[in-house]
Amino acid sequence: MSYSFISASAEFTALCQSQLELLSRGVGAVWSAVYLTEELVENKQGRLVPLAIYPRNLMQQGQELPPVSLTNNLQQLTTQVQLSSLPLLQGTIVEKQIINPEKKLDSEVKKQLVLPLIYDTRVMGVLVTQKDEDWQPQELEQIEKIAQTLALARFLDHRYQWYQKQLAKQESLRQIEQDRLDDLLHQIRNPLTALRTFSKLLIKRLLPEDRNQSVAKSILRESDRLQELLEQFETETQQKEEENKALTLSTTSVRLTTDLPQSSHFLLPGNISELEAVSILEVLKILLISLQEIAAEQEIELIAELPQNLPLVIANAKALREVLNNLIDNALKYTPTGGKVVIYIIEKQEQPEQSWLGIAISDSGYGIPFEEQPKIFERHYRGIQAQSDIPGSGLGLAIAKDLVEKMGGKIEIISPNQLGKNTSLPGTTMIVWLVVASEN
Known part of the structure; x- marks a missing residue:
């Protein structure tokens, strides 16, 4: 089952699945699941939406985990965390089952452990797990570490995707401006070529002693200057385009650089x-x-x-x-x-x-x-x-x-x-x- 409003990368989903498998093998969890908080919409109740479950065959057996409303406990926890920045709890036993309450569970299921995924005072989801035996203190400690890992990973994943969207918007705006600039430069070339041609014709037709001879030469000289500026600007623009392509962020890795943008010198022909x-x-x-x-x-x-x-x-x-x-x-x-x-x-x-x-x-x-x-x-x-x-x-x-x-x-x-x-x-x-x- 997929949900379009869930914004989680494949890498984060794989991490969740591996951590749930670790719970099964490490502490003997019968089943575990990760729910993410849906983006809150005004006048609508927040929901928890399932992202990963282990064992996976639970899905194949028709035991799908449905979206559920935030329980009163979790709603209260979210408020408390935002107001007082409470640390991650060491395990919260929630008596009300978070999965579909209409389904009857195995009689051997005794307890269910629900840990909120909290980072930077934000509740971003919950980790749900249960086993047939009582939880031991060292097991609770291990589960808490897993919850902390998933909370941090979810925060980074969410932040990374936000940056990707912002970069995509900036690239779109940059491309629009580049297209407008390209159109402008293209339209400048024709009148500039005509101006240079006319000035050359004037120089040929005017007598050497004519005072307008120097004016015509000045027109040609300034036209050549504009031509040189356009050529250098286009060269620099192409170089910047190649650098931008080399530094493009992929969906699987981020390439960081401490190099600051170099100032443009296209206004000055030659090397300063x-x-x-x-x-x-x-x-x-x-x-x-x-x-x-x-x-x-x-x-x-x-x-x-x-x-x-x-x-x-x-x-x-x-x-x-x-x-x-x-x-x-x-x-x-x-x-x-x-x-x-x-x-x-x-x-x-x-x-x-x-x-x-x-x-x-x-x-x-x-x-x-x-x-x-x-x-x-x-x-x-x-x-x-x-x-x-x-x-x-x-x-x-x-x-x-x-x-x-x-x-x-x-x-x-x-x-x-x-x-x-x-x-x-x-x-x-x-x-x-x-x-x-x-x-x-």
């Missing part, structure tokens, strides 16, 4: 650990071509005060480009029309053998309140700007800080910066500090 001597001027030269156009469109004055004899810094060129692009874009975004953004260099020496070079981006914009400054590098945090109509995801500064620190640098914020004359626009200065490369 590949640091070298980098020219800040070369990185900014490429960025300023497009950023000057953006500033002009927004009627913002973008000023770059960059000396030509700057020393090289220890960095990753692509990472530094990502950082400066985010910071300058932020400065333009939060500076109103008629304002200005100034890029300049600061040099300092903290130790005789180590010099630092700071790339400062100052704006005459809205500024950042002092109480919000410790939080602005948190992912998705936008502070009071979230209440404005300025679009943003709150990721730019978080990404910039993460990349700067991975390059051995640090990022500093100053607000207000006194760049503008308007007191209602205190302005903000972001400084990226990087170690100066040794001349040796």
Whole structure:
């Protein structure tokens, strides 16, 4: 007889059967059975449902153990355990038979022993056993140990199945999100290919001295950047999929790992650990071509005060480009029309053998309140700007800080910066500090 509401694994059922057999051989039990408590439903009486019996031929002889209602004793015990956390009893003799009372038992059957399966203040079932002779103290002790074993096993089995269900739900949700992301990436590819093609055509058709030539090259360069990001993201996604499959939990074993998830670096082409001597001027030269156009469109004055004899810094060129692009874009975004953004260099020496070079981006914009400054590098945090109509995801500064620190640098914020004359626009200065490369 099977019951759909019984949630017990084959492994737990086999354990119960082996323990019941041990009772027969070890203490001479005539028969034994394990009942599990049905999941309680509001306004319904709880029931005990049979899971295993020994000898098994009792079932074959038509002596099926029916579901039964919790006896008053067990209902009272459940309440007591939940309220006062009573320890497992050393054996409870229940006079009322738990099997079908309409069936007449053999006259030699004298007593029946019922032990609740209790773990963590929860009654999860009962162990029922009986023999034709009086129970001896050492036998009661052995039966109690078996009941404790079954209680712990039932608790672990129930918890394991709960985790399996949660994992299945999470996997289902993850797959839905993955499908949505795959659809988005697929739809991005076609317009990106078209954008790259159009920019190449513009470069061919424009004369070398045409000022739009540099704009067309910038479009192609940014298109290539997007293409590179997509390819690296897809590669990383495939690797994560393979790792997830390798760590999938089977129904018979659980594979545990203490490895923490590694942060994603698909936003940065190449390996972030590949640091070298980098020219800040070369990185900014490429960025300023497009950023000057953006500033002009927004009627913002973008000023770059960059000396030509700057020393090289220890960095990753692509990472530094990502950082400066985010910071300058932020400065333009939060500076109103008629304002200005100034890029300049600061040099300092903290130790005789180590010099630092700071790339400062100052704006005459809205500024950042002092109480919000410790939080602005948190992912998705936008502070009071979230209440404005300025679009943003709150990721730019978080990404910039993460990349700067991975390059051995640090990022500093100053607000207000006194760049503008308007007191209602205190302005903000972001400084990226990087170690100066040794001349040796």
